[in-house]
Amino acid sequence: MASNIKRIGVLTSGGDAPGMNAAVRAVVRACIYYDIEVFGIYKGYDGLINGNIEQLFVRSVSNILSRGGTFLLSARSQEFRTKAGRKKAFENFKSHNLDALVVVGGDGSFTGADIFSQEFDVPVIGVPGTIDNDLAGTDFTIGFDTACNTAREAIDKIRDTASSHERLFFVEVMGRDTGFIAVNSAIGGGAVAMIVPEHNWTLEKLIRRLQKGASNQKASNIVVVAEGCQLGNAYDIAGQVKERLDYFDIRVTVLGHLQRGGSPTTMDRVLASRLGVAAVEGLKQGQSKVMVGIINNQIAYTNIHEAVKTEKRLDSEEFRVAKILSI
Ligand code: ATP
Secondary structure (H helix, E strand, C coil): CCCCCCEEEEEECCCCCCCHHHHHHHHHHHHHHCCCEEEEECCHHHHHHHCCEEEECHHHHCCCCCCCCCCCCCCCCCHHHCHHHHHHHHHHHHHCCCCEEEEEECHHHHHHHHHHHHHHCCCEEEEEECCCCCCCCCCCCECHHHHHHHHHHHHHHHHHHHHHHCCEEEEEECCCCCCHHHHHHHHHCCCCEEECCCCCCCHHHHHHHHHHHHHCCCCCEEEEEECCCCCCCHHHHHHHHHHHCCCCCEEEEECHHHHHCCCCCHHHHHHHHHHHHHHHHHHHCCCCCEEEEEECCEEEEEEHHHHHHCCCCCCHHHHHHHHHHCC
């Protein structure tokens, strides 16, 4: 069912992710390609509430493809969580004669988009922009590949000092609820173990793995810890290991916000470009309340509620591979 969409608003919301700019660029250029006017909404939902909205043109998005962060700025809007806030947002949406909204963000942003769309019957489409990769309905989210590369690069550097001093390092990466960054950076960085929120890894298992390495003359050890894991944070786990295996010289590095920044990788730029174009094409075809993703290299539209609510599971095959290679 084709729609009659003439003006689209686009915003970035929640935690910033490398590749958000590439996604906005793709939305803007696809709109212009299809003769649709496009408006940038600044500071996420706060911008919609406050009318911080301006028209974007082809050249408005020049030279942003390679830049991290988001030129539209992002926000965690408390006001949008209230009905009164969303009503103000809708009034601005109407006063700018917008027909549809593209939201680039994570699960929280999509929950807000879903509620807004239902309350005011506004066509919305979500573009998954989050380093966490925690959204069902797409194999990868925008920013995830860059964050994994950043974490893996840091692990490579830590490896140099770890092996020079025969140390055991605990490296904490982002992932309050999911271990996608931990798993990928750990396998890519040759870590001896990875500890993630989804798995109930015991201290005993970790101790056994480290002891096995020590008996095999393993010179340096890196354990990657996702910040939200059940055993505690990297400092807690390091302390517990030190009590049991006092022969290890242990250090801890917390990577923190540097994982959010930086120029997006080619993979993230291509993903963001494809999803941005598909978001506009989806709206033209009458899609609404969906998230656009890529599954098995094909564009896929998934009900936005399902994309948020369905748990995206870690691949057990990756754990098997990591275990085999950790000896
Ligand atoms: P990331 O995964 O990177 O943290 P996110 O999109 O999940 O990104 P959140 O801070 O959870 O980030 O959500 C972004 C914004 O979406 C919130 O600040 C709020 O404005 C809106 N939002 C989230 N949940 C709701 C909700 N239940 N109702 C209305 N708005 C919401």
